[in-house]
Amino acid sequence: MQDDPNERDGQSKQLLMMMALAGLLAVSFFLFPSTPSTPSKAPEAQTDAANSGNPLPPDSAAGGSSATPPQAVSGPQAGLPPSAETTETTDSIVLENKAIRAEFTRVGARLKKVTVVTGTHEHDTQQLVPWDDRPDAQAIYPLGLRFPASFLGESLDSRRWEARVDEANQSVTFTLVAAGLAQIEKTFRLSETPFVLDASIKYTNASTAPQLLGTDTGEPAFSLTWGPNIDSGDKDKYMTQQELLLRKGGNNIRTLTSKLAWPASGLNYSTSESGIDWMAVTSCYYVVAMKPEFDGANGWALSQAVDKSRYLQVGLGAPRAEVAAGASIDRGYKVYLGPRLGEALNPAWPKLDSVLETFTVWGFTPLARFMNWFALFMLRIMTWSYQVVPNYGLAIIVVTLLVRTATLPFMLKSTKSMKKMQKLQPEIEKIKEEVGEDQQEMQRRMMQLYRDHGASPLGGCLPIFLQLPVFIAFYRMLANAFELRGAPFGLWITDLSQPDSLVKFSHSFNLIFFQLDGIHLLPILGGIAMVLSSKLTPTAGPTQNPQQKMMMTFMPIFFSAVCYNMAAALNLYILVSTLFGIGQSYLVHVTDEDLKAVSKKTPASTRPKHFYAAAHARKREAEREARREKRQTQTKPRPDAKNDKTGRKED
DSSP states (O other), X not given: OOOOTTHHHHHHHHHHHHHHHHHHOTTSOOOOOOOOOOOSSOOOOOOOOOOOSSOOOOBOOTTSOOSSOOBOOOOGGGGSOOBOOSOOGGGEEEEEOSSEEEEEETBTTEEEEEEEEOOOSSOOEEEOSOOOOSOTTTSOOSSOEEOOTTTTTTGGGGBBOEEEEOTTSSEEEEEEEETTTEEEEEEEXXXXXXXXXXXXXXXXXXXXXXXEESOTTSOOSOEEEEOSOOOOSOTTSSOOOOEEEEEETTEEEEEEGGGOOOOSSSOOOSEEEESOSEEEEEXXXXXXXXXXXXXXXXXXXXEEEETTEEEEEEEEEOOOEEEOTTOEEEEEEEEEEEESOHHHHHHHSTTGGGGGOOOGGGOSSHHHHHHHHHHHHHHXXXXXXXXXXXXXXXXXXXXXXXXXXXXXXXXXXXXXHHHHHHHTHHHHHHHHHHHTTOHHHHHHHHHHHHHHHTOOTTTTHHHHHHHHHHHHHHHHHXXXXXXXXXXXXXXXXXXXXXXXXXXXXXXXXXXXXXXXXEEOHHHHHHHHHHHHHHHHSOOSSSOOOHHHHHHHHHHHHHHHHHTTTSOHHHHHHXXXXXXXXXXXXXXXXXXXXXXXXXXXXXXXXXXXXXXHHHHHHHHHHHHHHHHHHHHHHHHSOOTTHHHHHHHHHHO
């Protein structure tokens, strides 16, 4: 699947833009599609050892130790059956249960298609393997088997394996024999846990000498691979999240799939880690994850350039192993193929639900951990609300009202403070006229005025600090919530995860900040509501000049343009929240009684002054008196001015 190399950079810029806009819109409340392409030619992928500083621990030989020192085997392809030139109808084998329909091909014993059944809304299935119309021997399919390049390499992926399916059609065992060398078995079984596939690889040494699989520089004995990517049906969303995740030591090591590169020289892995717990490839709505059932797994990843398209390949490798003559080693894996949904991820294995983290762009920091927790907390509230009102649009409205209600005391206090300051504008203008250019005295008297009337020039800042994290967390949560995929609201809003289209145009037009492909009503209504809110919200400072008024009108329109192609769920949240703020402004009334002095402290005029403050007060008074005398002198006409003028006229 083609992957956009600028994907996360665009996400980060849009996120920063959101934060900047939230700060500018202090009086209101309130980021690239790519098309999958099919390769015309399979790459010859060979790799050397990974550049790992810590070699994997050697595995104990199965079946006892060998008296002959083990030697690395070379040239095994001579014992393999010929490559499969064509695809036969008998090559396909299907395993199916209520959650997964997996179609395997005998060529390479790989997964050709997998359809997961989510059971949510009308879009209840998704085929996750990218389409490849080439013969199976040339196609890139998941769950292939890679050995060291000096041994079997990837040659097994083009060979036809023997297959044996159990009576219940829940498991299949593929067998391939390399004459005089080895026998390899791959078994896949549908687990009782939904969306989980159990896999095992059994390698038997059929030669008369011990075999050493892997290298002491970190290259695994063999790897179970996934490639080329996930075809999850969400690449047309306004925001995607294509990531490789390696779980190690209780932390997630994340890499953008667009940042992986097929090295120009050396053919080493793009990224490699030993001793990992599990690995995953995530899209916006779906996850493919593999977990080793053994210790010392080596996870690696790279991307391949084929016909100017990018193809991801990841693998979980088994540790280096010495296999005695006639002995076998068996390594098991668990493979998760399903939605990015907590109730599906949790049963698979512990901590797999950490793929739900949405603030990975901020790194593993306390702020990122808090925002992840907060976003998931709001997701739980939304799903709980859905149980009460079985409509996710109504659930979003419920969450919005709950958030606004929780912050209502702070918002009311802020609005009242701002309205007080608006009513105090005549007093502020009077102070400016009295003190002239004495900024220090003006600030002192204005702060005293604010204290006396219970107003604060910083009163409007607290709501912004409260609203900004809520908006960002809600934005990220809604952008990745699987629950909203295909969820209708009503009327023209048929999918909350997509922009609402009242009218769809036959052609789209790329404008500066958005793509005009139809009439999206929610962001338009949201912009109108923001303009109205800016008109009704009191200002916390001096009366706005025409430029400021124009800016306060332009910014909501600009914000609506940025949100124009975003999901209907987010625009619904913005609209409802803004309307709530408009209603809130009508609840706050400031009367003349509220403007009476509220300071419980002794008035400044009756309190004894410190000698230092008194001295400065006398100095400021002398300076004001000097300025008044200077102005009077400059404006008083000279006595002889008239006579001089008259004298000149007479002369």
